[in-house]
Amino acid sequence: MAPYQQSILSAEDIIKNYPTSAGELRVLRGLNLRVEEGEIVALVGASGVGKSTLLHIFGALDRPTSGKVYHRGTDIFSLPDKSLAPFRNRAVGFIFQFHHLLGEFSALENVMMPALIAGTNNGKARKHAGELLERVGLKERLDHRPGELSGGEQQKVALARALVNTPQIVLADEPSGNLDKEGGEMLYSLFLELNREMGQTFIIATHNLELAGQAKRVLRLEQGVLN
Numbered sequence: 598m599a600p601y602q603q604s605i606l607s608a609e610d611i612i613k614n615y616p617t618s619a620g621e622l623r624v625l626r627g628l629n630l631r632v633e634e635g636e637i638v639a640l641v642g643a644s645g646v647g648k649s650t651l652l653h654i655f656g657a658l659d660r661p662t663s664g665k666v667y668h669r670g671t672d673i674f675s676l677p678d679k680s681l682a683p684f685r686n687r688a689v690g691f692i693f694q695f696h697h698l699l700g701e702f703s704a705l706e707n708v709m710m711p712a713l714i715a716g717t718n719n720g721k722a723r724k725h726a727g728e729l730l731e732r733v734g735l736k737e738r739l740d741h742r743p744g745e746l747s748g749g750e751q752q753k754v755a756l757a758r759a760l761v762n763t764p765q766i767v768l769a770d771e772p773s774g775n776l777d778k779e780g781g782e783m784l785y786s787l788f789l790e791l792n793r794e795m796g797q798t799f800i801i802a803t804h805n806l807e808l809a810g811q812a813k814r815v816l817r818l819e820q821g822v823l824n
Contacts, residue, residue: 611664626821639812690759749780
């Protein structure tokens with residue numbers, strides 16, 4: 598298999614079109630990308646240019662119109678649908694702009710959820726979730742529900758949840774979009790710390806050019822391709 602396909606994640610000739618009343622809307626137009634293990638890659642570009650679409654394809658939440666996405670040499674969209682759910686649960690961690698925390702559960706329970714879905718026993722999931730929440734500075738907030746947490750604290754819970762299954766790659770979609778300047782800087786500091794200490798790979802879509810500049814590589818999405 599070509600070395601290009603052996604990267605932790607690579608995309609080849611990704612095209613994504615959406616049908617509209619005026620005809621097909623072309624969002625991604627033959628896009629290519631190669632990400633190596635341990636990289637932090639920032640994706641920048643105007644609103645509506647397709648950054649979220651691209652992350653959804655990388656994480657198998659959406660399929661490209663054509664093209665291939667490889668994870669460690671495996672074409673993920675050649676897998677049967679029943680294999681994509683475990684891939685999303687174990688190999689990839691997602692952080693979204695709007696947290697998507699479950700309001701009726703505590704911070705600890707929110708972080709435990711993906712581990713329980715993956716089959717981890719309750720005790721082990723609880724222990725690891727607690728360790729991650731302590732790592733992100735929420736040791737005293739384990740039993741608080743999302744509505745009792747600030748926006749920055751909720752985003753830290755979302756980060757811990759994304760990491761609970763020790764994913765090989767974390768996809769973050771505008772993770773600082775609802776945070777103030779200080780909160781955004783703190784979140785990116787956590788990304789950098791996890792990258793240094795754990796070799797965690799991140800692909801981060803963001804409007805914040807100042808924070809994007811802290812990534813190891815910054816790519817701009819324009820007219821459906823990366824530059």
